[in-house]
Amino acid sequence: MGNRCEFYKNLNENVEFLNRVFSAPLNTDFKVRYVYLTSIKCDVAIFYLSGMVNFESLETTIIRPLIDKKAVSGKDSLSEVVQKEVLVNKDVRKIDCLDDVKIEILRGNTVIILDKETSGLSITTTGFEHRGVEKPQSENVLKGPMESFVESGFINRSLIRKQIHNEHLITESLTVGVKKSAVVSMMYINGIVSQELVEKVKERINEINVDCLQGVSILEQHIEERPYSLLPSILYTERPDRAAAFLQEGHIVLIMDNSPACLVVPVTVWSFFHTAEDYYQRWAFGNFIRCVRLLAIFVALLVPSLYIAITNFHVEMIPADLVLSIAATRERVPFPSIVEVIIMEMAFELLREAGIRIPSAIGPTIGIVGALILGQAAVEANIISPILVIVVAITGLASFAIPDISFSFFVRLLRFIFLFFGATMGLFGIAACLTVLIAYCSTAKSFEVPFFAPISPHYRSSKDTIIRPPLWKMWLRPFYVSRENIKRKTRPEGNSSQ
Amino acid sequence: MKKSLLVIHIIVLVFMAGCWDRNELDELAYVIAIGIDAIEEDGFVVTYQIANPEEAGEDDVASEIISIHAPDFLSARDLVVAFVTREVVFTHTKVLIVSEAFARRDEFLNFMKPAIRERQLSRKINLIVSKERASDFIRNNKPTLETRPHKFFELMTDRWENTGLVPDSTLHSLFHRMEEDSGVFLATYSSTVQVEGGREGKEDDHIPGEVNIQGGNPTQTIGSAVIKEGKMIASLTGEETRFSLLLRPEKGIEKMIATYPDPLEEKYRITARLLAEEGSQVHVNTKNRAPTIHVKVPVKLEILSIESNIDYVEDLEKQHLLKNHIKTLIEDKLNTFIKRTQEEFRAEPFRWSLRARRTFLTNKQFEEYRWMDNYSFAEIHIEVDIELKEFGKQLAPTDMKQVKGD
Amino acid sequence: MIKPTDGKIGSREFFGLVLILILIKTTGSTPMYLFKLGQNATWMMPFFFLLVIIFPFFLLYKVLNGNKDKHLIEIIYSLLGKWAGFLLISFIFLYSFSSLVLASRSTVDIVGTLFYPITPKIMIYLFLMLASFFVAKRGLEAIGRTTWLFYPALNLFLLFALVLAFPILHVDFLFPILGPGLPSLITSSIKHSATYGELFLLAFLYPFIRSNKDFRNSSFLGILFVTVQFSVILAVFVMAFDYPSIKNIAYPFQQLTRIIEVNAVLANYDSIFLAVWVVASVIRFAILLYITTLIFAYMIRLEEFEPLLLPFSGLIVMLGIIPENPIVVMNFFNTVVIESGWMIINSFPVLLWATWKWKERGAY
Structure with missing residues (x-):
């Protein structure tokens, strides 16, 4: 077998070669069909992989014109004639290398090769089955668009284009890996995006050296900067409107087939903490829910460790009434409180994992079993004290309020580290650990953008960080992303009521 | 390898730290x-x-x-x-x-x-x-x-x-x-x-x-x-304690209820709520060995009950009389109490020293003045500044005779 | 993105550093010594400190500004020559190193005495220095950014403490207004002006600050803020505890946070303030560690100083643990470091400036 770039002169030899490549007749999906072109009196072979092409469009846009066309007038080479005059209602590309034929076929395109010609034509006929556009699964909003990405790169791009009508919105297709079978679409708005960033992302993608790349979640792990770190550096979103918003701020969006989501680079901590809803709701409401989520991050991160630190090291902080009632409920509990917390946290994580893996038909039961029966029974059996149920429940609840999955994991795992320090050194340990954590995060970078930018390091920005200003005041694009076209619009005069 | 060793050391170290000050509550x-x-x-x-x-x-x-x-x-x-x-x-x-x-x-x-x-x-x-x-x-x-x-x-x-x-x-x-x-x-x-x-x-x-x-x-x-x-x-x-708090330059009491004899009919009493919305105004003069202290006590009075059926509320003349009466009563009591502190305790519970401090420039001067010793010789002028603020929900007292139908 | 990380810090980060590094002294053992001298007029001392150090610092700024492309240590070497330069730098290094050792020990003492009486000091010490080392290891950028991220929270908590303390404050405690008398106030202020010495140490970071303007604005504005806040905090201590009680109170900040309350039930927040204070302390020792190591490395003309951070942290713990009790530490700190440090701190900028001007004139 081996690779071969040049086409054979003879059609049969080409067919044989391709049959060998695709292990035809063993591989029944590989189809070769012959058509005789009456107009130019030539044999034509049509290659495709069944299941990857749309038969109807193959029928109507390739085979029928080839057969029906009566006469041609062109004087170019046969392939070009066919391209220009026969197959006019389809995207047709000329291929000069036999190896590329293989790649084209693998992408779901149909290739036709004419007899006596040393080039082929590739026609876009990809037709995979996929879901229709549905509501987002994890990034729900009350107010705003309800569309989410699906497992088709084509549709995903169209969902983004639906949001941005801009001639500078560019989709670059990058092929990945040794076999070049996976395609990553890189979208950005020219003129807003920084060119260095584009180069950097391209370089990262080109460095990927794998046979196949299944989707953006795998891509994410290939291009991220700190594979061992808990800290995520790439945003994964399933909302086209969010992707569009990021594009307009000069970020890059990466889209692949088979992934109902896209990747956004570079990102800062604020992207993990914002949701689309913040912008759709009015200023005060949007900021209110942001504050709630900020609180949720701290609650999810610190509450169990604070509980341990305070009850084990700093009892004087608890009002006398509470300290006595906690002591009363703990009286019959045999374990130290840290063990209690670990038992409960483990139970909660179990519940969470089980809730995802469980068949959806019996899904609701898990909540009842977990929350009511398990919690209640554990308290009654004196394995844990009631206050701890509150602590763990509130922590769990708060961790659900963190909008980004990666960030949520980050917080959930760090919680155990804080728990460890809280149990060994009390508030001193927690405070020292928090400082180190912030110091670590502050130097973390996502494609050279500092994690806490634009607050620290401080840049001039539209101040859309912990809270956001009214929309009409956000007239600056983030500086840390791009230096081109810094202003979104001119500085607004007066106030919104005018 | 090196890193993981370091991490293990740190963990062991921290675990060791965890045993000393921990107490289950x-x-x-x-x-x-x-x-x-x-x-x-x-x-x-x-x-x-x-x-x-x-x-x-x-x-x-x-x-x-x-x-x-x-x-x-x-x-x-x-x-x-x-x-x-x-x-x-x-x-x-x-x-x-x-x-x-x-x-x-x-x-x-x-x-x-x-x-x-x-x-x-x-x-x-x-x-x-x-x-x-x-x-x-x-x-x-x-x-x-x-x-x-x-x-x-x-x-x-x-x-x-x-x-x-x-x-x-x-x-x-x-x-x-x-x-x-x-x-x-x-x-x-x-x-x-x-x-x-x-x-x-x-x-x-x-x-x-x-x-x-x-x-x-x-x-x-x-x-x-x-x-x-x-x-x-x-x-x-309790009364003396109230006086001491009342005379302090910073606000001591919010409100207190006290009764006073009726100015016109001795056997009846009048109940009033005293509100001290600010501390007393204290002026201390330490030019001489014996300090001179002027205290003005601003008090707001809220009449709660009048046992005798005399109308102190609507009759402005009587209102004035009542005011002066209570004022002298309080002032007399205060003076007696202050005398007691000067003679018996030879020190003051009123924290007037705070105001006395203001008249000195350095700590040394203040220490040399020996406030505590000099206090017993101090000349003290008390003035109670009463403001009749409210009379509750009722104006004139109910006329009992009418009620009884005489 | 376009701004590649250049390892430099901006004006805000530097401003935060100036404030944290000096203001945190109000929470340690420094006020104890100041109160012994300044009595109830101690709140004026920061203003005198400012007056004392502002002129030398201005000269230092002039020198730095005049030799923009050079590191302060290079400037010293080039102006004073190899031997005198080395002597001066080693004095500064000693000052910086000893204040780091003693201040960290003092912090450990406070944590140990008030919150963790049974835990061995060495554990708290190791823990504190380990945290500081990790922060310092991430580089100056990390320290600066962490400072700026925590700065609003730290200020908020400080404000919170002051607001809660309000009901127990008596303005009268500030009187007699001059305390020990003006002459003694001024002399002791001059003697303790090394309280602001960290400002001069921060000048060693000059090449790592984004622009000359950033350095100028942040340091001068910062020291002004420091003075006002320092003074307010000291005044609050006096108004809460009064002189002479304040003389006998070991750690006024911690004691103050212990007595403030919202009401009788919601009381005892000192542990929260402990946490906040630990955050500030970690940052403080991280930057001090960074500067001290930097001075040392450049003094012996090493290019890379970051590998030295870990040995230095270890050395600090080993030296810091030696003194027997906090009083020994504080006595040493105040009699030796602060009271002799002020001469170095205030004289070396003048010396540098004079040599610089003299050499410049000689060049024409």
Whole structure:
């Protein structure tokens, strides 16, 4: 077998070669069909992989014109004639290398090769089955668009284009890996995006050296900067409107087939903490829910460790009434409180994992079993004290309020580290650990953008960080992303009521 | 490899650190009140009231009270282990109770000093001087409304602001006043033993034990103990305590209810609520050896009841009369009380030294002036500035004759 | 993105550093010594400190500005020559190193005495220095950014403490207004002006600050802020505890946080302030560690100083643990470091400036 770039002169030899490549007749999906072109009196072979092409469009846009066309007038080479005059209602590309034929076929395109010609034509006929556009699964909003990405790169791009009508919105297709079978679409708005960033992302993608790349979640792990770190550096979103918003701020969006989501680079901590809803709701409401989520991050991160630190090291902080009632409920509990917390946290994580893996038909039961029966029974059996149920429940609840999955994991795992320090050194340990954590995060970078930018390091920005200003005041694009076209619009005069 | 070794070392190190200051909160015994008595020989009896975390039900007692001999009240903590299986902590201690007999001894303040050094004891805890032995006080105190003892003390020590019958006496202010050495300190004065027959008097002219009450908790907290130079020297009645608070330059009392004889009909009384919205205006002149002090006491009066049916409300002339009457009454009482402080205590509980300090430039000058000694010779002018503010919901008193149909 | 990380810090980060590094002294053992001298007029001392150090610091700024492309240590070497330069730098290094050791020990003492009485000091010390080392190891950028991220929170908590303390404050405690008298106030202020010495140490970071303007604005504005806040905090201590009680109070900040309360039930927040204070302390020792190591490395003309951070942290713990108790530490700190440090701190900028001007004139 081996690779071969040049086409054979003879059609049969080409067919044989391709049959060998695709292990035809063993591989029944590989189809070769012959058509005789009456107009130019030539044999034509049509290659495709069944299941990857749309038969109807193959029928109507390739085979029928080839057969029906009566006469041609062109004087170019046969392939070009066919391209220009026969197959006019389809995207047709000329291929000069036999190896590329293989790649084209693998992408779901149909290739036709004419007899006596040393080039082929590739026609876009990809037709995979996929879901229709549905509501987002994890990034729900009350107010705003309800569309989410699906497992088709084509549709995903169209969902983004639906949001941005801009001639500078560019989709670059990058092929990945040794076999070049996976395609990553890189979208950005020219003129807003920084060119260095584009180069950097391209370089990262080109460095990927794998046979196949299944989707953006795998891509994410290939291009991220700190594979061992808990800290995520790439945003994964399933909302086209969010992707569009990021594009307009000069970020890059990466889209692949088979992934109902896209990747956004570079990102800062604020992207993990914002949701689309913040912008759709009015200023005060949007900021209110942001504050709630900020609180949720701290609650999810610190509450169990604070509980341990305070009850084990700093009892004087608890009002006398509470300290006595906690002591009363703990009286019959045999374990130290840290063990209690670990038992409960483990139970909660179990519940969470089980809730995802469980068949959806019996899904609701898990909540009842977990929350009511398990919690209640554990308290009654004196394995844990009631206050701890509150602590763990509130922590769990708060961790659900963190909008980004990666960030949520980050917080959930760090919680155990804080728990460890809280149990060994009390508030001193927690405070020292928090400082180190912030110091670590502050130097973390996502494609050279500092994690806490634009607050620290401080840049001039539209101040859309912990809270956001009214929309009409956000007239600056983030500086840390791009230096081109810094202003979104001119500085607004007066106030919104005018 | 190197990194993982480092991480393991750190983890081991941190684990080792985790054992020292950790205490499960149900393994601690929370002392709510500490009582201190002096006994005849050289020792002391220290009483701890330890809260019982279990809900005080029918059989449960809300607290455990332990008294032991000890050289000082902190070292008693270790001796208590003989009775209590838990580690005794002072993190939630609310009050420190000393018996009057002990407070009157010279070593009182010295014995209190560990309180300020001990890290668990907050400077905020209140000092209560009990008329009887502190251990008896703690044992007799049976709050009926509050099931847990700490609640009782919390609420009790918060009440001073509203009534002015007891002073605000925290350890913080005690030590401050003793170190400042320019006046006397007023400590809360309390008793659980009712004096036989009580003492006839108006509503606030009592010291603890003298108020006639029936039923309820036997604890009576009214008036204050006067502590001068680290030693109790006298006691003040509730009324005198109010006066001391009223005369302070910073706001001491919010409101208090008092009765005054009717200016026109001696046998009736008038009840009024006094509101002190700001502290007294004190002007101190320290040019001479004997300081001259001008005090203006702004008081707002709210008439609550008029027993006699005289219309002091709508009749402006009578209103004026009433105002002047109350003014002279208060001024007379204040003057008598001030005289007492000058002659008996030879120091002031009014914190006028704060204003006196303003007249000096350096600490040295102030120290040399010896405010405390000079106070007894001070010339003091009191002026009560009364403002009749409200008359309640009713204007003229109901005419009883009309009601009866005569 | 376009701004590649250049390892430099901006004006805000530097401003935060100036404030944290000096203001945190109000929470340690420094006020104790100041109160012994300044009595109830101690709150004026920061203003005198400012007056004392502002002129030398201005000269130092002039020198730095005049030799923009050079590191302060290079400037010293080039102006004073090899031997005198080395002597001066080693004095500064000693000052910086000893204040780091003693301040960290003092912090450990406070944590140990007030919150963790049973835990061995060495554990707390190791823990504190380990945290500081990790922060310092991430580089100056990390320190600066962490400072700026925590700065609002730290200020908020400080404000919170002051607001809660309000009910127990008595303005009258500030009187007699002059305390020990003006002459004694001024002399002791001059003697303790090394309280602001960290400002001069921060000048060693000059090449790592984005622009000359950033350095100028942040340091001068910062020291002004420091002075006002320092003074307010000291005044609050006096108004809460009064002189002479304040003389005998070991750690006024911690004691103050212990007595403030919302009401009788919601009381005892000192542990929260402990946490906040630990955050500030970690940052403080991280930057001090960074500067001290930097001075040392450049003094012996090493290019790379970051590998030295870990040995230095270890050395600090080993030296810091030696003194027997906090009083020994504080006595040493105040009699030796602060009271002799002020001469070095205030004289070396003048010396540098004079040599610089003299050499410049010689060049024409």
